[in-house]
Structure formats: structure tokens, C-alpha cells
Amino acid sequence: MANQKLYAGVKLRETRNRLGLTQKDFAAKLGVSLPYLNQMENNNRPVSTGVVLALAQEFGFDVTELSTGDAERVVTDMREALADPVFAEDAQPPLADLRLAASNAPMLARAFLDLHRAYRQMHERLASLDEALGRADAHIQPSPWEEVRDFFHYCDNYIDAVDHAAERFATEDGPADIEHRADEALAMLGVRVAAGPADTLRGYDPEAKRLTIAASADGPTRRFQMLHQLALLQQGALLDATLDFARFQTDEARAIARIGLANYFAGAALMPYGPFLQAAQDTRHDLERLARRFGASIEQVAHRLSTLQRPGAKGVPFFFVRVDQAGTITKRHSATRLQFARFGGACPLWNVHSAFETPGQFLRQLAETPDGVRFFCLARDVSKPAGAWGAPVRRFAIGLGCEVQHAPQIVYADGMDHGHRSAFAPIGISCRICERADCHQRSVPPLERKLSVDHNRHATLPYAISDQG
Template identity: 75%
Template sequence: MAIQKLYAGAKLREMRARLALTQKIFADKLGVSLPYLNQMENNHRPVSASVVLALAQEFGLDVTELTVGESERLVSDMREALADPVFAKTAPPLADLRLAASNAPALARAFLDLHRAYRQTHERLASLDEALGRDDASLRASPWEEVRDFFHYCDNYIDAIDRAAEHFAAPATPRQDILKTATEALAKRGIALAFSGNPDLRHYDPATRTLTLSDRSAGPTQRFQLLLQVALLTQNELIEATLDLARFTTPEARDIAKIGLANYFAGAALLPYRAFQQAALETRHDLERLADLFGASIEQVAHRLSTLQRPGAKGIPFFFVRVDQAGTITKRHSATRLQFARFGGACPLWNVHRAFETPGQFLRQLAETPDGVRYLCLARDVSKPGGAFHAPVKRFAIGLGCEVQHAPALVYSDGLDLKGRFEPFGISCRICERSDCHQRSVPPLERRLRVDPDRRGLLPYEIAD
């Protein structure tokens, strides 16, 4: 089996810039010549084992950071952007995209920002009401997308907030004690906790210093909302400092991100990193047992598993996604090589869409993407009752998975033939190269088509080799 060479030029340059070292000093500390370092930083040579060892010993680098950066995400996002018909005649080959992502990631991100701005301009012009009826219809990035991308490129792991949440939860043991810790934290600030039948999940009144939670909500939701308010009231300085570093372009994006960081704190306090990671290993990542141990919901547990990316103590790389009944992705994160479509729905061959047909059950799927990577995929519906007969029920499905080499560490792999048949699935039809997919909706971007009026197969056209 051939050993894959490690090219990490962008990471080396970023690290040297962060340490404010010249190439000469950096090369001396790594024990290599200046020309050799220059070649590694420009991906003309792979990073050698001795350099990896020197990075770990000299700078305390978690060497897994060299292999799980943002390159795969950038390639996937660029391929999807280039699926836009505007690039139909100029789309570069995949090899060029990989070079751009590894050698010039800042340029790749700038391209994605430019395409996003183009999309938003196009959408505005497509609606006369939007384009002509509003005085403030100036072009700017969507705050929601800006925040989504912030978490996406942070690996959905915010170290300072994660550690602060773990410290906050340290005196507690799972379930009831975290409630005691949270209510005591509020009581120290003169804030009372109350419950009501109000449909709002959470309401804090600064005038009366009262936090009111809905008694219609399930226990895990109440705990999460309580911890979220604790984050806003006790961790404001840390959250604001994190927002300052992120440099969001609009006040709306900053406001959305603040709630996102408070949500992150709540999840990390409910499921503290080290205790949760240890329990995950002991239960073989059994979502139901973990939910019961920590008084959390299955969705909260699945989401938390996808964030265990602390340097030096990383868990299994998972992807996590939540979709609605229309197939729209409402939450997404991947610490694996699998990256989800930024726009539109997910692949219809993926088992997450079938979860709505079998409520209350876990579906298992052994699946393979067009690049040959194999995954164990889990899916389950997560209905959220409204608490009253006439209240609407929110219905979602969640998907969680990992690359198949990690599957034995999951209880869900029991009884599966991990060397048997893997079902095909992809990310988006426009960037999926499979020619025999019966669910294909549009042709692939990078392939030529043949149309035979006298023949009709699975598709009304053939995809040329």
C-alpha cells in the first residue's frame, strides 16, 4: 500500500507568520536548509517525518492539524460554486482547484466571497419587488451565510469557549447537577428562574431579573436554554472578544454569531469535552445511552460528537447534518472529507431522507462517495412537538457518520459487513461524476454529454467518458 505524501505548505506559512519568524529562523528551528523550507512552503516537496517531529517538539503542534485543514472544504465549496452556469465554459479542472486550495487558500476564499456576492446580486435583480421597492437594497453578504462559514472554517470548534464551558460544568456531574450549577450562577447575579406555559422557549426580563422557560419544552431543551442564557449573562466578555477576532462585516452577522457562540457554550457545558468524550468511547458512541447519561437530546449528542476537534485530544471525525422534509439542509458540519452542498438539497440516495419514513428508528447505511471514500452513515428523525394539540410539530432528520475505518468504534457497526457492498451517494448532482445514477437531476459540470434521439436509458442523455 502506497504511503500518501504530506503537502502542507499553506499550514507551514500560516504557522511561521503567526510566530513572526523569518524563513531562515524557522528553517533553523526545524533543522532544514532555507531552500528546503521554501520548497515545502510552496508544496514543491512534501513535509518529511523529521520536520513533522520537529514541529511537534519545537512548537507543540498537533500534527493532525497538517492533514485536516480547510483544503478539502475549499475544494468542495469551489466545485459547487463553479457548478453555476455562468462558469460553464471556463470551469477549471479539479487538479487546479486542489492547487489553489493548498497553495493559495486566501485567494480561494476570496473567490467564494465573490461568487456569493454575485449570487445575491442575481437573486435581488430577479425580484423586482426587492430591487425596486426597497431603498436599502444595497449589496452585502448574507449575515446568516457569513456566520455559517465562520463556524464551518473553524471546524465547528471554538477552543476558548469550549474550555470555559468545561470549566463552568466542572463542579457538576451529568444531568441534574448541571441544572443546580446553572441556577446557582444566575442566583449569584440576583436572577430568578421561573416556568410558564408561554410558547417562547426562553425569555429573560432585565427589569425584573427573571428568566422564564417554557414548561412545554422537553427537559433537554430546558437545560440547553438555561445554559444559553447563563452564557449570555456570565460569558459576555469572552464572547465579545471572540466576535472581535472574527471581524464580521455587518452588525447583523455579529448578532447572529453571538447567539451561535452562546449556543456553543450551552452545548459544551451540557456535554463537557473530556467527560463526554470518555463516555462516548465507553459506550461506543451510542447516542441513546449518551443522551440518557447527560440529560441531552439525541440531536444535541450527535451535534456535539461532530465538534470533538480539540488539538491534542481529538475524537473520531464525524459529519453531522440536519435536514427538513423538503431536503433543505438547516444545520451542517463535517470534520471528515465529506462536505455538504452549500446551496440546495442533499443527495437523494442518502439515508437521511428515508428517516422520515421510519420515525423513532436509527437507519444505517454503508455509503461511498464518487472519490472512493467510504462512510458509515446514521440517520434518524427528530420530531419536536409544540406542546399542545393545535401547536405545530417541527420535523427534521439528522445524519451522523464517519469514514469506515473508524466504524468499529461505533456500536452501530455491529452486524454490518464493512467489506461488503457500499451504496453510492454524492454531494450535489452538478459536481457528482457518476454516469449511472437513476436519481440524477442535472448533468455534471465537468463532463460532456451525448444525446441520442433514438435511445432512452436512465437519463435523456449519456455522460461521455
């Protein structure tokens, strides 16, 4: 991977347009010819080392932004969409074509993903005609939930303006101080905070200006909910500006995203970027120590670690995921090359599923994806207390991890053998697009491979998978 050529034409064009420069002026500042720049912007030539250095020296550009993270996400999403049985097996475009589309025509690639998503939603509606027939709103629209999820996904789960605003609000004096500051800020807005019933985590009465938080809520939850409400009341203009930029297609998506942005502000205020990044590095990403230091929960800390992608001050690129007992992904984000299935559950060989069997304990795993990329994975059960006798317990597990080259910076990876391939568990994204031919946990055949069936032999699987597409 170290010798892989860097094609970043879209990023170069975006940078030039943001600076308001013509191709001629931009080429002069980068010290290259106009035809050479044109070829790089159209991905006909890779970005040279000299251009990377010039970007950093001339414009203070964070060269890590030239990485193909967005393109790789789009490629993964397209591969999963193309694994849908609606596409013929012999019509699967080669991986090289998908990468070209993601790099050279990202808007077209995302339009394809939107089209496939619309198809899936129509297919689901047709599967339940008794509910859909006669409805006036039966036109195709993207799911508001999926639209918001994709917004954060393609922003690398880092919202710069909101993050800076939260950091300015916060102080470095600890969790008691941030709760006191939040209480004072709410009081200045005329809002009183009181304990509320266990069945409503947070309730706000705008007429009475009264905020209630469930009496059963623990400290991290209470602080987070106070900061969430403060974001809605005090940072409304900033949230609206961010929502305007996102251009959501439905009012429902915008409303859901507003909650997401308020949650983002709350987490960033509870764990302000600069102090949190420094503490993460000092503790070697010890989640329990960070939770005590910032008065946060384990899940809040893990999620915050996955957002440390500020240009010029990036932390370890983590992936973060939360799953329920059925294996359904309820939260997902990846600043790494590991991508999650957009539809369905996660790979059953991944240790996050085992976390339910060992509540309160961290599980460690070395894993390798089919493309040969190796990861260090951490998992833990984070079940939500019921708060009252007879109330249902919400059971979740979280997964946090990074590419294995960052493992020396992670305290949990100490003592693990990174040097032998046999130490790495073979995991994938989704069975339909996983290329592994010998997986004992495979649930369905891969759509990109031919199958052969021998009636006289039954091994782990009732079929054999060809190495050829």
C-alpha cells in the first residue's frame, strides 16, 4: 500500500475552486505545467510528491485530505449495491471501473447509490401492498434516517464549525465544571433544570422553560442531555447554517439531523477537541481513564475518538460501530478503510458480537479484511440500565478499532502478536460481497463468484466457490 499511486483529481479541483484560482495560476503556484495539472485534475496522472509538498508549503494544505477515503467509501457502497440480485451476475463491473467512477465522477456514483436506495424502498413497499395501496405519499423518497446517516458518513463524522463552537464553550476543569457551566448557561436563558420521570430521558417545556432529565439518569447521561438542550436553544443559528449546507430532501431528515448535530455539540463540549485529543494520546486511548477524566460514558468516549479528524490535528483514525443483539448496526462510522454494510448486519466473525457474552469486559481481536488490510478491534457490551424494576434493558455492544499500524498507540493492543498472519481473524463486510471462499460462517453465496455443486460431497458449505467471477 505504501507504493500505491495517489489519484486525487476531485480534491485538487475542489481546492483550486475554493481558492478562486484559474488552472493557469494554480499550476504556477504548484510549479507544474498547465497540461500536467489538467491531467492530474482528470486523474490521468497521479499527484506527484512535488505537488503534495507545494500544497503544504504554498497553502498550508493538510495533505492527508488528499487520501481516497471518500472514494473508497463510495466504492464499497457501490459494490454492496451491485451485489443486489436485481443485477445480473455476469454484468458486474470490475473493481477498477468502480474506482474510476468514484474518483472521476463522484456525483454520478452517488446518484447511482440514491437510485438503488429508491429501488429498494419501492421493493419494500411492494412487499407490503396492504399498507401502501391508496396512500397519497407513496412516491419514492430516500429514508430520512439513511439520508442523515450518509451525511455524517461522508463528512467523516467531523463537523468543524460545531466542534469549534463546543470547544469554545467548554473548559478544561473537569466534568463538574462543564455541568455547572451548562446549568449556568441554561439559567441565563431562563431555563430551570429538574428531575423527571424515568420513562422520559429528557423533556423540555418551551412555555414554562423547564428542562426535566430522568432522575434515574447517571452523571454522563445527565450532562450530555443538558448540553444537548443547550445546543438546541443557544446554537440554533449555527445548527441551521449547517443544515442549510446539507440540503436535506425532506423536513424529517432535517429534523433528525438537527438532533444529530445537537448530540455532536454535546459530545464535543463534554470532551473538547484539544484537551481530549491530548488526553487520548497521554493515556494511549484508555477508554475507562478517559471516561473518568471527562465524566463521560464508555460509549460516549469511543464515539468521540472516531470524530478526531480535524484538519491539521487529526487523531488515530478509528472506526466505531454499535450493534444490537440481532446484529443490526444502529450506529456506524469509519475514518479507516474498514467499511460497514449499509444494509443488514455485520460479519459474524467480528468480536463485537461476542461482547454480549462477557458483559463489562473488553474483548480484543486482530482481524484482516479480504483486501488484506489488518485491524486491531476492541469490543464491549454497553447495555443501558432499565432504571426501574420491570423496565426493559436495552442491550448493545460497541466496536472500536484502527488499522494495525496504529496499534502501538493503543494500550489494549499491548502483548498481542501482530507479526503472524495466523493471529488475524478473517472478517468481511457482508456475505454477498465478501470474496472469501472458505468462510465457515457464510450465510449466502457471494454474487460475484460462480458456484459449483457436487451432490456426492458436502463440506462446510453445500457448494464450492470459484476463484473466478
